[in-house]
Amino acid sequence: MMKSFSYNANVASVALLLLLALMSTTSSAHLSSTFYNKACPNALATIRKSIRTAVSAERRMAASLVRLHFHDCFVQGCDASILLDDTATIIGEKNALPNLNSVRGYEVIDDAKAAVEKLCPGVVSCADIVAVAARDASVAVGGPSWAVKLGRRDSTTASKTLAESSLPSFLDNLESLTNRFAGLGLNVRDLVALSGAHSIGQAQCFTFRDRIYNKTSDIDANFASTRKSSCPAEANVGNANLAALDLVTPNQLDNNYYKNLIQKKGLLASDQVLYSGGSTDSIVSEYSSKPAKFIADFATAMIKMGNINPLTGSNGQIRRICSALNY
Incomplete structure (x- = not known):
């Protein structure tokens, strides 16, 4: 009886130690906005x-x-x-x-x-x-x-x-995009909010050529015509020519991207699928009329994305030069 009690006590002790170790590992995996406050305050x-x-x-x-x-x-x-x-x-x-x-x-x-x-x-x-x-x-x-x-x-x-x-492709349909994001713990609202980063930046001609020249494409005709001026129809001609993703406020991260989608002025096919009669239409509509909601959700989604499988504790290293490993 005493032997059984001792055995059970040992098992319980080991289980407790494992639980504490697990809690410690889980805790160390959490990121903190104050991580460098003491180690490198500036x-x-x-x-x-x-x-x-x-x-x-x-x-x-x-x-x-x-x-x-x-x-x-x-x-x-x-x-x-x-x-x-x-x-x-x-x-x-x-x-x-x-x-x-x-x-x-x-x-x-x-x-x-x-x-x-x-x-x-x-x-x-x-x-x-x-x-x-x-x-x-x-x-x-x-x-x-x-x-x-x-x-x-x-x-x-x-x-x-x-x-x-x-990585998502400029040709991905809504299902593919949703699945890619879901596989990393990001939901459809995260998908639509993060896509709002296309309110700024530029795309190369080869990524949108098919969209602006395909007569069956879901695109505003005048918008497509404007984009053709910098993107020739011929394959492999001007592939690297750049066009702003948002013609209205190309250097301002704002909600105009969503207004463009509603007007069928998404430059990339993977943008326009967010407003094409699918499950994300309502979120696009919401962001187009509520800029503050987009801003809040974009920040939330960026934090969430930044927490995807980070290396913490003793995993990995702190590289001295970002392009090369420490040896």
């Missing part, structure tokens, strides 16, 4: 200065930095894997089809990282800088601010294959 101000300088030099950079964060988080989680250059052992994400000659802002992150390293060597991760840069870029073009949760660490791996299979 980190956020330093990053903000770098981002403001970059966006002042080129307004388009704001959209690029928001997109960089998005493309990072959708592959392996928000771990700065997108910043890694190819090596003998790493086939990185920079040259994946959705990123090649498209994703920008790497040098801006490098500059911010170098500035922070002078203050606090080896403390602030590249993954956190990418997340903060997206927030500061939003603010720089009239978009919302939010308390960025911090404490991510940097990945020691990257995956071109995963980037090519996981």
